[in-house]
Amino acid sequence: MYGIEIALHILMAIVMTLIFQGCLGSKSARKRIPGYFALLSLFDVIMLLACVFELYFLQKSMDGKSWAVILSQIFSCLDFLSYFSILAIFVMYIESLVSQRKSVSWIFAKIAVLVSVIYAVLWCISVFNGMFFYVEDGIYRKGKYYIFGQTGGYVVLLIVISFLVYYRGAIGPRAFLVLFSFVIFPVIAVVVRPFIHFFSIQIALSLSIILIFDFIYMYQIRLIGEQEAKIAEGKIALMISQIRPHFVFNVLNSIYVLCDKDPKAGREAIGNFSNYLRGNIHAAEKLNEVSFDTELMHLQYYLNLEKMRFQDDVKFELDIKERDFNIPPMILQPIVENAVRHGVCKKKNGGVVKISSSRAENFIVIKIADDGVGFDTKSISSDDKIHIGINNVKERLWMMCGGELDIHSEIGKGTEVEIRIPLKRDKK
The missing domain is CATH 3.30.565.10 (Histidine kinase-like ATPase, C-terminal domain)
Structure with a gap:
């Protein structure tokens, strides 16, 4: 039932693991890639793997195995904890990027962390009491307070939008569009999820992180050689001019x-x-x-x-x-x-x-x-x-x-x- 979705999450987890290793693999990478991005990659791997085991044991629970229900609930909690950790870390990550060029207020990150902690706890509680969602015949159903449960993620995404728009001058137009994918991709996932059930929010967030890594860091690394050559040439001209x-x-x-x-x-x-x-x-x-x-x-x-x-x-x-x-x-x-x-x-x-x-x-x-x-x-x-x-x-x-x-x-x-x-x- 969830075979395609499980396979996609495993594939994405492998890709994200490689990115996480890339963040820590060399001394040069560790210097150029902020710790927040490495944490972002790590929690994304945890979220994807938690989702894999959650779906796997959910399938097993349909055969009447009570132990599988408990394990599915445990991994569901880990999924939610990782998801809201990613949201909070992303806000801190983009604030750390902008703070390298401009003084920023960390109020955005503080609000995002507070909202993420509260809703992570509430969604974990919902795993057991069904207030936001429940499982019936192996299918996730909306709970009585489902809409309220959704507001936490949207509040953090709204904080991301506000921060990116407010500091768009310091971020730059290209980086702005790439970072904005962290908002756009999950929204697309929510819209198409009823029609393409395997395109989950977890997959959408992972695709955004991959795009950010490729554009911001791989692009910058490619430019480093050109910049260093330009600096070397410029210094000789500078010496002569001075x-x-x-x-x-x-x-x-x-x-x-x-x-x-x-x-x-x-x-x-x-x-x-x-x-x-x-x-x-x-x-x-x-x-x-x-x-x-x-x-x-x-x-x-x-x-x-x-x-x-x-x-x-x-x-x-x-x-x-x-x-x-x-x-x-x-x-x-x-x-x-x-x-x-x-x-x-x-x-x-x-x-x-x-x-x-x-x-x-x-x-x-x-x-x-x-x-x-x-x-x-x-x-x-x-x-x-x-x-x-x-x-x-x-x-x-x-x-x-x-x-x-x-x-x-x-x-x-x-x-x-x-x-x-x-x-x-x-x-x-």
């Missing part, structure tokens, strides 16, 4: 003059310039992130050179509250250089550039602010050198650590660049 001829000429000229006036200061300037050039070359050789202290040290060499050139016209202030984190190399200097060249140097009597770092919820926030002339952010053309440089930094931030960059500027008052680096992220 060692600008006019900057090198001005620094060497300043050192030349300084060697006559103050030989000790001249030697110190040569050391700073040497370390600065070495830092640029080393940055091109590194594919991964560096510690913030390393990046700050490289920036300090640049600041020392600028202090030598501009004296009191340009002042630098450091307010470092957080430093125990990693950052893509050569991120800070291009922004600070823009603040100097296009901000305070264009202001009469110069100004101040302030670099700060702090923690805000799930992010490290780095700010580079100047009190220079400011500019209209909307007026920058796509081929403007400032625009190209900032876009380069933005792209490397996103590709290497999921970071984001925003610019706030007001003409006559100055500019502030804010970098947000997520604390919870998959390190490559």
Whole structure:
């Protein structure tokens, strides 16, 4: 009676087991795939196998075997517990995905967990008292409070819809559609179940999880090689672009003059310039992130050179509250250089550039602010050198650590660049 349905659930359980092993199989996979997704896969396997044994013993119970009825009820409870666990874990999973790019409220997950726990218990009780459903002649029948029993799953799915819609900007259009399958597929299963009895909600959820795994993770893994190659190529170009001829000429000229006036200061300037050039070359050789202290040290060499050139016209202030984190190399200097060249140097009597770092919820926030002339952010053309440089930094931030960059500027008052680096992220 349930032969086709049992066979399909076994087949799906095998596929989901392979996905679960894929989540844990290699160190690289464990780093890139969140633990919530691994849990999602594990509970899906348990749900499918519970459903298999539930149907198997249900068939046996039709032959009048009382022990088969008890075993069918036990596996039915396990089926419901796994099902509602999957719903709750999925909400936590998508919240963890979005939290890597944007601060989120975990109220969605808390409500989903509460609803799932309550209804998991109620459905397990229903297995024995029939308030939501009961079995008659080997067929599931609707109980007196069946509609009420259905509301739990729909409430959690409504939470999923609300979260996906609210954070669709952070999720992205393609990922949004794939994650939305977790809602669409079960709804389709409910509609077609009366006509195609073997297309169960368990199968529908499993198909959605397979789609999510294939699109989000396999697609991302395929892109990793391309991104790393792009980062490697971009770093060489970045190194060359940062060692600008006019900057090198001005620094060497300043050192030349300084060697006559103050030989000790001249030697110190040569050391700073040497370390600065070495830092640029080393940055091109590194594919991964560096510690913030390393990046700050490289920036300090640049600041020392600028202090030598501009004296009191340009002042630098450091307010470092957080430093125990990693950052893509050569991120800070291009922004600070823009603040100097296009901000305070264009202001009469110069100004101040302030670099700060702090923690805000799930992010490290780095700010580079100047009190220079400011500019209209909307007026920058796509081929403007400032625009190209900032876009380069933005792209490397996103590709290497999921970071984001925003610019706030007001003409006559100055500019502030804010970098947000997520604390919870998959390190490559």
